[in-house]
Amino acid sequence: MSGDMTEHDEHGHGPVAVDEHGHGHVVPSGDPFADPGLPEHHPRLTDISEKAAKRSERIVAGLFVLSAVATIAFMVCYTQVPNNRQSLVNFFPIGAMSASNFALGVCLGVALFSMGAGAIYWARTLMTDVEIPQERHEYESSNEDKAAAIAEFQQGVEDSDWKKRPLIRRTLIGAMAVLPLPALWILRDLGPLPGNALRYTAWTGGELIINDNTVSLDGTTGQGIRPEDITIGSLVNARPKAALSAGDDFNNMMVKSSILLVRMNEADIKSSQERDWGYHGIVAFSKICTHVGCPVALYEQQTHHMLCPCHQSTFDLSDDGRVIFGPAARSLPQLPITVNADGYLVARSDFNQPVGPSFWERG
Structure with a gap:
């Protein structure tokens, strides 16, 4: 026999529909949930x-x-x-x-x-x-x-x-x-205004370049870098030797003086100035993005592009660090480098322009 048989359940909950397999279920009525009302209010100690x-x-x-x-x-x-x-x-x-x-x-x-x-x-x-209790309405309330x-x-x-x-x-x-x-x-x-604070860094002529990977845990010792230590396509994070004895001025020094060393084929370098400021294909650029100061570190070996992960400013390290994409307004500052008498890479001078975010006092 097909179809449902309807009867009332033993608890008086309403009609029960019984299907052909003998399974029953309560048929919902028009208003299945009664208003429970508000519970009785009990005063707190602070009320009395x-x-x-x-x-x-x-x-x-x-x-x-x-x-x-x-x-x-x-x-x-x-x-x-x-x-x-x-x-x-x-x-x-x-x-x-x-x-x-x-x-x-x-x-x-x-x-x-x-x-x-x-x-x-x-x-x-x-x-x-x-x-x-208050009823909620979808439309604007009346006056x-x-x-x-x-x-x-x-x-x-x-x-x-x-x-x-x-x-x-x-x-x-x-x-x-x-x-x-x-x-x-x-x-x-936030003060004082940038002025000379961003215009000069710890780099000076003859300043030894220290490999960040060799710096001790206390930050007081580290090894210099020889040109043969850097292979084509590799990226090296570095700092000035002065940062090893900076003491309380360490953070201020590092935020301005951190650099990236990259080695590429000399034939791939487009700028003659960049080639002159480098050493046998090794070039050094500031690690601080010229947009808002984030550290750039994503290097693409085939294109020589350096990407800032914060806002995707992209710099061409084979062309003076020129901006090719993103919100940065100027190229990455390049650090002129050479080797000293002991065969270690050193700076030839400070950066030729202020590091970090652009500011209108550059003149």
């Missing part, structure tokens, strides 16, 4: 005890004050805590990090956590927790609904005790006023 409410108020205010203090501590640490090799702190098993980074992270984390924890604790203990929403908002302000709790109000306003200050505080590192 002003003493408990005052205690919660002090906790919230304390968290806001802690946020403000941590924010100010962030600015103090940014200025006073050193950020160099001597300040490294070992956090096992994470590894070593500078005391400055650790202090800044702790201060900012405490500031943000305290602000959020204070707001949450305020809402959970002092703001009203009465649930108010009556808008007026009702404004009235509900105003009622919410009243329920939050914003006016009644001046201690919370003042400490929150104070913490919110202090929180954006680190963004302004760190702007101090």
Whole structure:
């Protein structure tokens, strides 16, 4: 027999359809889900005890004050805590990090956590927790609904005790006023204007070129590079010998003086100046992209193209580092090189133009 037989189930859930295999299922009715309504509201301790409410108020205010203090501590640490090799702190098993980074992270984390924890604790203990159902509509609300929403908002302000709790109000306003200050505080590192800071680097005539792959872990020793160490098509990251004893000025020196050495067939070099500034097909260019200062390191041997991974600026190392694609506005600066009496590659002079991102003071 085909078709379904319909009867009611034993629990009164509605009609049950039985198929030809004897399997039954409840047939959904027009309104299968009854409105459960809102659960009974139970007042909190802070709703019935002003003493408990005052205690919660002090906790919230304390968290806001802690946020403000941590924010100010962030600015103090940014200025006073050193950020160099001597300040490294070992956090096992994470590894070593500078005391400055650790202090800044702790201060900012405490500031943000305290602000959020204070707001949450305020809402959970002092703001009203009465649930108010509201129908949602896809279309614009009527003027009556808008007026009702404004009235509900105003009622919410009243329920939050914003006016009644001046201690919370003042400490929150104070913490919110202090929180954006680190963004302004760190702007101090944007100055002074580039000027000579980008125009000159650590490279001078006779400065030994050090292979980055031979530098010790503490950055104080490294080996020079002989021309025979570089094969055609290979890429070598290098630094000036002065960087091995730079101390606290190491980061500032490396960000301007890092170079890339590439060897190609001399016949592939298109520019006579580039050929004169190189040594038997070995040429040296700044590692810092002239767009926004990212390190370039993606070399294509067949085309002699160097790609910056940040914004895809592409430079032709066989043609004075000329820009052939991307947003960079000028070529990679080339470092004139030669060999010294011991047969090691050295710089002949500094770069002929400022390294790094272009700036309008170049003249």
